[in-house]
Amino acid sequence: MPSIGKLLLVCLALLGATGCAQNPVSGRQDFVMMSEAQEVSVGRSSDADIRKQYREYEAPALQDYVDGVGQELAKKSHRANLKYRFTVLDTPEVNAFALPGGYVYITRGILAYLNSEAELAAVLGHEIGHVTARHGVRQQSAAQVADIGLAVASIFVPQLNSGAGQNLTNILGGALLSGYGREHELEADRLGAEYLARTEYDPQAMIRVVGVLKNQELFDAEIARQEGREPRRYHGLFASHPDNDTRLQQVVGESGHLTVANPKAEYGKFLQHLDGMTFSESADQGVLRDNKFMHAELGLALSFPDGWRVLNLPDKLVAVGPQSEAAMQLTSEAQPPVTPASLARRLAGNSDSPVESLDINGLPAAIVTLPAAVAGVIYLDRKAYLIQGKAKSRAAFAANRKDMLETIRSFHTLSAAERKLAKPLVIKLITARPGDTYARLARHSPLGKQAENYLRLINGGYPDGEPKPGQYVKIVE
Ligand SMILES: [Zn+2]
Structure with missing residues (x-):
């Protein structure tokens, strides 16, 4: 309840x-x-x-x-x-x-x-x-x-x-x-x-x-x-x-x-x-960068549509469309001894909805389409990943169907480059030295383009403060 x-x-x-x-x-x-x-x-x-x-x-x-x-x-x-x-x-x-x-x-x-x-x-x-x-x-x-x-x-x-x-x-x-x-x-x-x-x-x-x-x-x-x-x-x-x-x-x-x-x-x-506190998402939660979800431990990645709000919950990912008229969720379970198509058919309540068997980025998969919903089943490392998309109405489903299918088809095993990005960021406490500026501290920061602004914000120096020598400064690594 x-x-x-x-x-x-x-x-x-x-x-x-x-x-x-x-x-x-x-x-x-x-x-x-x-x-x-x-x-x-x-x-x-x-x-x-x-x-x-x-x-x-x-x-x-x-x-x-x-x-x-x-x-x-x-x-x-x-x-x-x-x-x-x-x-x-x-x-x-x-x-x-x-x-x-x-x-x-x-x-x-x-x-x-x-x-x-x-x-x-x-x-x-x-x-x-x-x-x-x-x-x-x-x-x-x-x-x-x-x-x-x-x-x-x-x-x-x-x-x-x-x-x-x-x-x-x-x-x-x-x-x-x-x-x-x-x-x-x-x-x-x-x-x-x-x-x-x-x-x-x-x-x-x-x-x-x-x-x-x-x-x-x-x-x-x-x-x-x-x-x-x-x-x-x-x-x-x-x-x-x-x-x-x-x-x-x-x-x-x-x-x-x-x-x-x-x-x-x-x-x-x-x-x-x-000092040492996680700054971004933690490793066992996976990380979200620009609506791309990457999980280093599970070795997977997928991209949700632009403009969708993605929530990373302990047991699932939920993504809600811009007007809340459509939503998707990613869950996983142990891979059963049946094909992805059989599992998809079972999940669809064994209705006569069309089930397509396919290969998604080299992984065995199936997609089932219902009147106002779509679900993808993908097998990876003895797990079955279920990606479901549904909308409030058939019209809203029609409007979002393509984005939902793209999300399902974006599922892939994590690349080496993505694995680096999926590493959680942590706060490190340093003591500012003479000549340190937020611009200099931001130079090799994993926080990207906005690193200088982020460092100012987390150190109470926004919008134009600079660290004083001897002062503790939080940086992110
Ligand atoms: Zn309050």
Whole structure:
């Protein structure tokens, strides 16, 4: 069952079943409230779904460090009694989010852009703010049920449907990854700044971190425009830059009465924890470059159509067309003792749909076409790879059929050159020497044309900063 969908149902049921509860931050009576025990139980089941979409980043020292910083903030929050859990997720996406009941997630993708413990505390403090103000609980309303949008799972060939895609859509469709609206985000910023001050960090770190993320977002929007893809968005960022955002300045300023005499920043301690952290996708996840997916361990590559949004999930790849009217997915299973054509026929529910046996880039394969779907079966190294494409309507299928077939036919064994590209990138911490510039450090960077901009962004030096001699600098190798 999709957790967020379940959450909605639980909330809607509770609307009728229970009365008001007191908001821990405002002290006022809120009308959409569940008991704390219900909140924790909703958080727990949603956490299980998050873990189907994302893996925990395997770096115990970093996990402990992030948890330690988070626990200190949580202890000083309005709901210190809750049991909080802070988890670093193994994804290059730039995001952080919280579930009701004290489950807080931060991606290694966002960590790469931070440069001090104070900035980390600002991100965690903001998320704790969502938990203490019970935004995740208040947000769930009837209006949002309508906002769930495209159910990825439902558009796949039913026989091939594993059901897991539904969770993804509900999570992506909900407020979790997209934020809670301007007022809730400002409240989370205000609460986060207050928790920073209470734990001896400078509350202004909240504005700095919003600035860092805003720069990243503006840069990504520009690259996305050039690449013809959707920009990535971090939840809670709004149109204006934080430097010009008077509301944000104001809410953070409200924690000014708690100004800290000698605020902690902990640049070195924080940055040392990032040394060696994966920057791009990890090796066992495969990497995506310009919609080409390459997997070094599995030794395969394939290209999705331009303009499609490709999501690399732990157990599958999902690609969604520009207007969400079509989607594809790549999964694998152990190769059965039958031909690709027999497997394709079985997957199509043994219907009389036409099955074509063929050779795709030297690999035994079959393609089956259904009224509004197409599926390719390709055998490689004792695995059967299934690439399915389906559209919401026959018209949308007709419009996307050629692209889907091209994707299936692009499947091939990884070349030596691709194997090099498929190597995951990692962050390396160096000390800047006199004369070092971001342009010079970018010269042999695997980050490509935009390396100088990326180095500036991850080091807080965007758009025109330069490293100072003796300063720690993150580079990517
Ligand atoms: Zn937020």
